[in-house]
Amino acid sequence: MGKRRCVPPLEPKLAAGCCGVKKPKLSGSGAHSHGNQSATVPGSSSGPLQNHQHVDSSSGRENVSDLTLGPGNSPITRMNPASGALSPLPRPNGTANTAKNLVVTAEMCCYCFDVLYCHLYGFPQPRLPRFTNDPYPLFVTWKTGRDKRLRGCIGTFSAMNLHSGLREYTLTSALKDSRFPPLTREELPKLFCSVSLLTNFEDASDYLDWEVGVHGIRIEFINEKGVKRTATYLPEVAKEQDWDQIQTIDSLLRKGGFKAPITSEFRKTIKLTRYRSEKVTISYAEYIASRQHCFQNGTLHAPPLYNHYS
Template sequence: MSVLAHELPKPAGEEVEQVCRPEHCYHSFDALFCALTSKKPIPPKFPDGKYPLFVTWNTRSSRPGRPHKLRGCIGTFESQPLKDGLAEYALISAFRDHRFRRIEEWELENLECSVSLLTDFEDVGSYLDWEVGVHGIYITFPHPSLIPVAPSPSSAPSPLSSSSSTPTRGVLKHTFSATFLPHVAEEQGWDKIETIDSAIRKAGWSGRISEDLRRALKVRRYQSRSCTVSWEEYVQWRTDNGGSV
């Protein structure tokens, strides 16, 4: 999952009462469908609040009960006007996720679209201060060679963070960062440490993961309001609103 922003502001504009709605997914689906077919889009009717957001595309399995497969997921932690932001990131996620080839028209009928609106950002003092299934995490850390080693390094998980006492050692030449949305750890069956270590790997660090590295992480936890619709639901919505498929 790629992230195209580095700052994590709180949602602007309307408050959290405007939760994620199916219409947000329909609008995202419509942006992709019209981009692939040159059809005329349906004007969105939902309120245009501002939120950090992610748009996720999944391919549904042809076998009942089998899990879906990720097909693209990109978002931003900068608050976006929903009408423009969802349409933009629907296409970025479909066409520019470097892990996958571009989504093509023939795939549409097997897709489902999920939208996540991000809320409740909080800086935490420990890499363990979040709950699986409740919070997403956004981690940043310097190159591990710049992290001082504790006098008595420990491999045991700690509720404490050493980042507050870590001295600054010049200008960092490289900063690693990664995020997982709230549902990821639960779906993967990870505990907190497994999630943290997976995020460190996702950020691009392939070396040893020590307790000193974990304690040096800067972690922001957040929550999300999510909604998912299938291709069939989108087609029904578009037809009901006077659009052709």
């Protein structure tokens, strides 16, 4: 069993971007024991997966394949578009969980939309929100369109106070994700915002001491040049890709820039940290509905009022 930590280990502030690959298929676990294969990203130009998921250990930045959550970590609340209130979603086994058990709330996504909206229209930033300001590792993800294509995703594994952390990473993920041009006003109506909070960090006993669809994992390893590298996938990624544990580990190694053959002996040298996460997502339409008292004459181009948290 893993050794539990309440928060990640103290380390320099770490930013991570989400690659949002669309289910690249890896071959069976055995094919990866030699480590000479790499997956391509469907719907993109040809090339090895790791080219789309670069890790720059010198800057402390990682690319994360996705910021979505797995079973047991999925959003279990929904926003009422009229009131902005949360109500529980049914869990897979038919039982319900209550919003009071979660730290993450839809209001956090609304605040991210407030911050981005005010920035894009040149308004003063909104007042600080009422939700908790406790420190958490966090990620902000922007997707667009009916197919929810990734539009920006950056976060940190260092615990940040939520008010300042969400404000910072709202703009960083929307405007400074190097894989995408900055978001514009015209894109607002098609956006979806997700906030993910990472919790329950544990040191795994070995590289298999985690569960697909339950845990996110972060690995540390020494590459063929003797340089320490890191890479991470959040909880839903492996399940979405239909990967088993070995395939996930091998994909992370390639993502982290490891180019040598991958052997079972090398996998045993990996230091693995597992974690869980909470996530909530709302659309721009839901945001507008929750802030409808802030908009005048039915237009979507009025600034949010600054007393809506009072």
